[in-house]
Amino acid sequence: MDNITLIIPAKKERESLPKVLTELQDYNVKIKIILESSDYETIHSIKDFDCEIIHQTSKGYGDALILGIKNIKTEYFCIFNADGSFNPKELSNMANLLISEDGDLIFASRYEKNASSEDDTIVTIIGNYFFTFLGKLLFNLPITDILYTFVIGKTDKVIDLNLQSKDFAFCVELPIKAHRKKLKLFSVESHERSRIAGKKKVNVIRDGFLILKKMIYMFLKIN
Numbered sequence: 001m002d003n004i005t006l007i008i009p010a011k012k013e014r015e016s017l018p019k020v021l022t023e024l025q026d027y028n029v030k031i032k033i034i035l036e037s038s039d040y041e042t043i044h045s046i047k048d049f050d051c052e053i054i055h056q057t058s059k060g061y062g063d064a065l066i067l068g069i070k071n072i073k074t075e076y077f078c079i080f081n082a083d084g085s086f087n088p089k090e091l092s093n094m095a096n097l098l099i100s101e102d103g104d105l106i107f108a109s110r111y112e113k114n115a116s117s118e119d120d121t122i123v124t125i126i127g128n129y130f131f132t133f134l135g136k137l138l139f140n141l142p143i144t145d146i147l148y149t150f151v152i153g154k155t156d157k158v159i160d161l162n163l164q165s166k167d168f169a170f171c172v173e174l175p176i177k178a179h180r181k182k183l184k185l186f187s188v189e190s191h192e193r194s195r196i197a198g199k200k201k202v203n204v205i206r207d208g209f210l211i212l213k214k215m216i217y218m219f220l221k222i223n
């Protein structure tokens with residue numbers, strides 16, 4: 001797996017990120033953490049780990065991922081979270097599938113058969129099903145969990161998409177643009193763990209609205 005770079009956006013994750021990086025020491029992957037320079041506590045918490053830190057000049061989850069993508073030098077990339085909810089044990093299965101099925105992007109899914117989430121609440125389950133349904137209805141997306149954004153794929157293909165969303169609308173811009181470019185995408189089952197510590201950064205109302213707006217704009221081809 002030395003040809004995979006994990007891009008990990010992090011915001012105020014001083015309790016979780018060191019544990020995530022400790023767990024990742026057993027895996028032969030390159031790691032880039034993308035965060036704001038002012039996030040001193042998170043930066044300090046990972047000073048002893050072998051990973052690259054990339055400082056954002058702007059803000060936001062999507063902004064961090066776009067910056068991370070621009071800096072990848074390996075053939076494959078993976079979007080990974082700093083909160084401990086993604087299990088690195090799933091990486092090799094995802095990477096093997098990408099290669100054996102000659103896919104471009106694989107989207108892990110909490111809603112496939114034999115999948116689960118310890119982090120979902122009733123509200124997030126409803127939201128996730130709603131946005132995944134909308135993705136199928138408006139864009140015919142062949143994925144079963146549009147907002148999870150535990151994604152592995154080919155670096156050159158994702159760079160080509162020229163992604164723009166600086167906020168959580170990134171989660172829908174990625175599969176919609178990829179499908180429009182006729183990339184080969186599919187879902188694979190995943191078990192989401194609960195976050196280790198710290199606070200969830202997604203605000204259901206604010207970010208739900210931004211995501212809905214992005215989907216409508218993309219459907220109408222406004223941007």
Ligand SMILES: Nc1nc2c(ncn2[C@@H]2O[C@H](COP(=O)(O)OP(=O)(O)O)[C@@H](O)[C@H]2O)c(=O)[nH]1
Pocket residue numbers: 008009010011012013034035036056059060061064080081082083195199200201202
């Ligand atoms: N750099 C950066 N990372 C962020 C931002 N918002 C969230 N993240 C990171 O993105 C990942 C997903 O956020 P999280 O709170 O776990 O989202 P949720 O579990 O889907 O509600 C985590 O690693 C966060 O630390 C942000 O504004 N900037």
Ligand SMILES: [Mg+2]
Pocket residue numbers: 081083085195200
């Ligand atoms: Mg999370």
